[in-house]
Amino acid sequence: MSKYLIVGQGLAGTLLAFSLLEKGEQVLIADDYNHASASQVAAGMWNPVTFKRLAASWLAKEMLEEMNVTFRKLEEKLQASFFHSLPVARIFNSIQDANFWDEKSDHPEVGRFLSARSNKSVQENFDSPFGNSEVNECGWLNVPLFREVSKNYFIQHGNFIEDAVNESEVEFLESSVVWKGRAFDKLILCNGIGVNQWKGLESLDLIPNHGQVLDLKIENLEIDAVVNFGQFLLPFGNEKFRLGATYNWNEVPDEPTEEAKELLLSELTQRMDKTVVVESHKTGFRPTTRDRRPIIGFAKENERLGVFGGLGSKGVLLAPYFSKLFSAVLTEGAPIPKEVSTARF
Ligand SMILES: Cc1cc2nc3c(=O)[nH]c(=O)nc-3n(C[C@H](O)[C@H](O)[C@H](O)COP(=O)(O)OP(=O)(O)OC[C@H]3O[C@@H](n4cnc5c(N)ncnc54)[C@H](O)[C@@H]3O)c2cc1C
Numbered sequence: 001m002s003k004y005l006i007v008g009q010g011l012a013g014t015l016l017a018f019s020l021l022e023k024g025e026q027v028l029i030a031d032d033y034n035h036a037s038a039s040q041v042a043a044g045m046w047n048p049v050t051f052k053r054l055a056a057s058w059l060a061k062e063m064l065e066e067m068n069v070t071f072r073k074l075e076e077k078l079q080a081s082f083f084h085s086l087p088v089a090r091i092f093n094s095i096q097d098a099n100f101w102d103e104k105s106d107h108p109e110v111g112r113f114l115s116a117r118s119n120k121s122v123q124e125n126f127d128s129p130f131g132n133s134e135v136n137e138c139g140w141l142n143v144p145l146f147r148e149v150s151k152n153y154f155i156q157h158g159n160f161i162e163d164a165v166n167e168s169e170v171e172f173l174e175s176s177v178v179w180k181g182r183a184f185d186k187l188i189l190c191n192g193i194g195v196n197q198w199k200g201l202e203s204l205d206l207i208p209n210h211g212q213v214l215d216l217k218i219e220n221l222e223i224d225a226v227v228n229f230g231q232f233l234l235p236f237g238n239e240k241f242r243l244g245a246t247y248n249w250n251e252v253p254d255e256p257t258e259e260a261k262e263l264l265l266s267e268l269t270q271r272m273d274k275t276v277v278v279e280s281h282k283t284g285f286r287p288t289t290r291d292r293r294p295i296i297g298f299a300k301e302n303e304r305l306g307v308f309g310g311l312g313s314k315g316v317l318l319a320p321y322f323s324k325l326f327s328a329v330l331t332e333g334a335p336i337p338k339e340v341s342t343a344r345f
Helices: 011-022 060-078 095-104 120-125 143-156 192-197 258-269 315-332
Strands: 004-007 027-030 083-085 088-091 132-135 139-141 170-172 177-179 182-184 186-189 206-218 226-228 232-237 240-244 276-289 295-299 302-309
Touching (some): 004 011, 004 182, 011 027, 011 302, 060 315, 177 186, 192 276, 206 258, 240 258
Parallel strands (some): 004 186
Antiparallel strands (some): 088 132, 177 182, 295 302
16 A cells, blocks of 8 residues: 555655655556646746846755755666756846846855856847846756656556545545545645645635746747746757746636737847847746745544645745645644645635
């Protein structure tokens, strides 16, 4: 009998499963891939700096440490290369922007991430009269590849079933949770924007945020950084790029819109004079919370129903640290910090 049934194999479910397996726990993950999946469209970038205020993101140092260790270890375990360091080059919009950057580069917290180095390939290819500067300790995770190789690993080790878990088929008993004739100790929801649809979790402040990205081919553009000019342009190599992303609280259902496509392309072509071919247009919902903190914990009056989610737009940076924390909660009874606990809602 598996101890934990994890619902969803996005970033949250995958990393929680690895963390529990590492502790010797028995885990079964179920996903049918027919539900909304942010992980499947995420650009997968991590960046410890918030550009609006030029501040370090929440717990940046701790998150980076755990993220680096976790994904390097998983690359070795899964024999695949999906974790790539790459600086972000921030294009300045004014001389004041550039001066503010200089000022902040002495700041005890954010300063370590703000390089004085300007990226040459970005300067040469983008209209940037006020220059650019690089952010250190950034990069991108190839999330679809990471999911795929993880899924293969889970299948090989008997930890995966391709199926949807519907609440109506789950029975919470005194001593176990039963789903389709299998008994578990706990069921853990890692189902992205679906977490607050289950009984006892309705009060979670989980708000789907619609995002759109474009995959592009741009001939004769070679850059060795993610370019940030309000939007981002992430180079994959071989003249392939991802451009994004929009943020929209009102867009339902999940469909690509012409408006978003035009907005993204016009902001790019104002900066760069190259021929752009759109190869695909992807959309998804970020599982966000108003206080921008993840969600960890249990349903009201049902300790057998757990939840790990609310990763917002920073799943790559947050998921390794918080999956480890949640696995310690589950296996060692470690306390859940109030700021991320389900108890705060
Ligand atoms: C356009 C866009 C760009 C983004 N860019 C970035 C970025 O650059 N960097 C970054 O860190 N983050 C980014 N994000 C955010 C990131 O994608 C999320 O934080 C993260 O992927 C959330 O992971 P999750 O596992 O919680 O949810 P999801 O990835 O949504 O996974 C949920 C999983 O649960 C499954 N599921 C749902 N219901 C059921 C059910 N009943 N039974 C079985 N399975 C079920 C789904 O099929 C899915 O696989 C972006 C998001 C979007 C939309």
